[in-house]
Amino acid sequence: MTTTTPTAGGPRISVRNVTRTFDLKGEEFVALDDVSLDVADNEFITVVGPSGCGKSTLMNILAGLDTPTSGEALVDGRPVTGPGPDRGVIFQQYALFPWLTVRKNVEFGLKTAGLSAKDRREKAEHFIEMVGLGEFADALPKMLSGGMKQRCAIARAYAVDPSILLMDEPFGALDALTRVKLQEQLLDTWSREKRTVMFITHDVDEAVFLANRVVVMAARPGRIYDVIDVELPGPRTEDLRLSPEFTELRNRVWSAVYHQTPGRRVDATHRAIAPSPTAVA
Numbered sequence: 693m694t695t696t697t698p699t700a701g702g703p704r705i706s707v708r709n710v711t712r713t714f715d716l717k718g719e720e721f722v723a724l725d726d727v728s729l730d731v732a733d734n735e736f737i738t739v740v741g742p743s744g745c746g747k748s749t750l751m752n753i754l755a756g757l758d759t760p761t762s763g764e765a766l767v768d769g770r771p772v773t774g775p776g777p778d779r780g781v782i783f784q785q786y787a788l789f790p791w792l793t794v795r796k797n798v799e800f801g802l803k804t805a806g807l808s809a810k811d812r813r814e815k816a817e818h819f820i821e822m823v824g825l826g827e828f829a830d831a832l833p834k835m836l837s838g839g840m841k842q843r844c845a846i847a848r849a850y851a852v853d854p855s856i857l858l859m860d861e862p863f864g865a866l867d868a869l870t871r872v873k874l875q876e877q878l879l880d881t882w883s884r885e886k887r888t889v890m891f892i893t894h895d896v897d898e899a900v901f902l903a904n905r906v907v908v909m910a911a912r913p914g915r916i917y918d919v920i921d922v923e924l925p926g927p928r929t930e931d932l933r934l935s936p937e938f939t940e941l942r943n944r945v946w947s948a949v950y951h952q953t954p955g956r957r958v959d960a961t962h963r964a965i966a967p968s969p970t971a972v973a
């Protein structure tokens with residue numbers, strides 16, 4: 693069961709000429725400047741860019757936690773007016789309740805969904821297994837490593853069954869090895885239970901490895917600098933990172949992030965592509 697039905701064939705997410713300014717000691721600071729972007733159903737896009745280019749601002753607007761100064765953000769053709777069960781949000785800091793076990797954390801969001809205690813438990817069980825935390829279902833968050841906490845947060849977000857996942861540097865606080873493992877696990881999960889995903893990162897390798905499409909942003913003002921399609925042969929495993937195709941894409945994204953031409957911008961609408969079914973094993 694998903695909570696919303698996408699408008700047939702239309703983008704799940706549409707960002708239309710979104711500008712967000714902040715008042716900084718009486719001066720206007722442009723965090724997002726006329727950003728337009730479409731994301732197709734079940735597409736996995738990553739957003740990468742230097743610190744301060746407006747990535748979190750964009751995500752907060754889509755999550756319904758912030759509002760544009762002008763322009764609009766639409767989900768399934770309807771303006772975003774606040775948070776909703778159609779969008780699951782995962783932040784860098786694992787927002788788990790420290791006094792609840794893994795199981796209770798995952799079940800928590802299901803209480804408002806009106807499920808019986810038995811159904812809640814079964815559903816939580818499924819997603820806890822899915823992220824490989826079966827043995828830790830009764831552990832408290834303080835007994836888990838950072839990677840395990842984030843897996844718990846992912847299980848909790850999935851359990852509520854949002855058809856859109858918004859992830860803001862979810863692996864940003866983890867060590868490199870854990871990060872790589874979680875990237876593979878996330879792709880594996882996504883390939884089995886497809887969702888529309890917007891994944892924010894400042895890690896170029898991560899952006900390329902996960903995405904159907906990489907959206908590169910630039911700062912001052914925050915804008916979309918480039919959009920790079922990632923058509924890599926599946927399955928996406930460790931070996932892929934060593935392939936010439938991956939290296940070439942990573943270099944392209946790297947230079948778009950680190951050698952930016954002042955003033956350049958692109959419109960990322962009408963570029964939404966359906967994910968290739970063979971992209972992930």
Ligand SMILES: Nc1ncnc2c1ncn2[C@@H]1O[C@H](COP(=O)(O)OP(=O)(O)O)[C@@H](O)[C@H]1O
Pocket residue numbers: 714715716721722723741742743744745746747748749750914
């Ligand atoms: N509530 C706010 N008030 C003032 N400035 C803000 C606020 N939120 C974000 N900004 C500014 O907007 C810019 C973009 O921020 P953010 O979206 O967090 O960037 P990113 O996530 O790409 O690092 C930053 O320069 C930040 O200082």
Ligand SMILES: [Mg+2]
Pocket residue numbers: 747748749
């Ligand atoms: Mg951020």
